[in-house]
Amino acid sequence: MTRAISLQEVTKVYSRDVTAVDRLSLDIAPGEFLVLLGPSGCGKSTVLRLIAGLEEPTSGTLLLDGEWANTLAPGDRKLAMVFQHYALYPNMTTRQNIGFPLRIEAPHDNPRPRVEEAARTLGIQDLLDRYPAQLSGGERQRVAMGRAIVRRPSTFLMDEPLSNLDAKLRTRLRAEIATLTRHMGVTTVYVTHDQSEAMSLGDRVAIMRDGVLQQTGTGREVYQLPDNVFVAAFVGTPRINLLRATVRAPLGGRMSIDFGPQRIELPHPLSPEHQMLRIQMGREVTVGLRSEALRIAPPQHMRPSEVLMNGVVQHVEYQGHESLVHVATGARAAEVEGLEAPRPEPRRPRASRREAARSGRLGRLLGWATEREGSSSVATLERPEEETGRPPGTLPEGMVVRASAEMQPRVGEHVPILLDLKQLYVFDDAGRRICPAPRRLPDLEH
Missing domain, CATH: 3.40.50.300 (P-loop containing nucleotide triphosphate hydrolases)
Incomplete structure (x- = not known):
């Protein structure tokens, strides 16, 4: 070629x-x-x-x-x-x-x-x-x-x-x-x-x-x-929902994905897309769900490939042709490094000898107080950027669901979320995709 x-x-x-x-x-x-x-x-x-x-x-x-x-x-x-x-x-x-x-x-x-x-x-x-x-x-x-x-x-x-x-x-x-x-x-x-x-x-x-x-x-x-x-995580707007979960397989029961407060059961027998989950039993994985794989609808409208989760509306973004509904489910968000360029550390002015000596004495006093009281005050003083409570690289908590522009859920409202298993992504602990299994997309042009 x-x-x-x-x-x-x-x-x-x-x-x-x-x-x-x-x-x-x-x-x-x-x-x-x-x-x-x-x-x-x-x-x-x-x-x-x-x-x-x-x-x-x-x-x-x-x-x-x-x-x-x-x-x-x-x-x-x-x-x-x-x-x-x-x-x-x-x-x-x-x-x-x-x-x-x-x-x-x-x-x-x-x-x-x-x-x-x-x-x-x-x-x-x-x-x-x-x-x-x-x-x-x-x-x-x-x-x-x-x-x-x-x-x-x-x-x-x-x-x-x-x-x-x-x-x-x-x-x-x-x-x-x-x-x-x-x-x-x-x-x-x-x-x-x-x-x-x-x-x-x-x-x-x-x-x-x-x-x-x-x-x-x-x-x-x-x-x-x-x-x-x-x-x-990098491709797609809004960004894909990435959640930490554990694969469970109880004796005599159906395989499930446990998000902590909630879990979803997988079909039995497993579909070809989910076969690789067998080797992940008991392990933590990252589950990916794009916003179009989720919809807010009552359980009686559930399709054969869908399972039910529950959530609480946190925020609604009206886009004109659609709404993006942010829903909390209690699941833990995944960490993905390198999505944004690292910010350079701010340059600090050089301290005078007197200030350096004073800061040295203060540091020793803080260290002595921490040892005696078991406090974490030194870490708090040294890392004010983590006051958000979310580690660097962690995606926002909750999930984003695409909804029609006519849907206007209220903040704080409990809503049922139908999750399409056909659009479920699972990544192993190293970040490699294991579900769906590697395959070629159908050629839609022919």
Whole structure:
């Protein structure tokens, strides 16, 4: 199979042993639109810079059109980048900004025909004589894309090009980028932390975490069959409900999943999707339920694949076309690390010698008092950020249930929740998906 871009066991390590990309293997086909998705700081922009030649791999192999390219100069790679910031020359018109790469590559050729062709493609032919200060944010981003298009590259590299735009304009330009790249047939690698962009734009989505590739597949595959609990938690709006539970199998009874205050019984015999639960008996697991797998309805409306839980309404988010009902069930929320970029520790001003001595004496006194009284006051003083009572990485308590816009439950109301077992995810203690069992999604297009 022909590959436009191939990364084979690529690793990038910066100074102080900071590993930005760890043994990444990824193949991108010619004309494919691949989205690199993940939280800020996961290494996706570093991958883009490695492909562009702005960084060299510490180890591994980068192939462009089958040719070794680890040390190939950026100018020789036939790539064009579009950045988050437009990086337009303020003293140049739109025409001059778009044509600037051509004047560098072929100073004796007339760039006008190609500039006008790129402008027509992007619908900005009326803006060619304006300066960047006279353009809106969306128009500036189109000019930046025109500067990339005019080179007629083999590959587009886009590093969060829409993140500086408002939501309405971002949605419109998203559709324009998808149409443009498919029309041109250009291989595109698009970096974003916005899952809506990833799911709507990409032929495939590659999800990263801490420099490690977690899963690659179509938007439908990564949403419906996440390989691990991180992918399940990161992909999907609202975020998937993840709860800690224990698998129970009493003698002569039906297998169940115990959430603590409540438990649900599984069908007997077990369905093929739930067979792997047999090896988890007595163990703690993480149960995942997307909001569309739950509904608020009386038990008499229960379907064959549904089981009953009970909850108390905490909050209702009215979305116009639907409502998101937050319901407390007493179940314990799961912890998923790395969903957000780590916040840098605040810099503390350097203390004077007198203050240092005073704090040293105070610390010794607090330690002495803690030893005598068994108090935890020192930990409380040192970790005020945990006053919320929820450890870092813990998802909010309760579950989110999709409901019709007409449904208006009251806060504090007790409601029955019908849970569809066909849409039940179970992850083992290492975070790997065990239910449903690995399988291919049916091809809905044929």
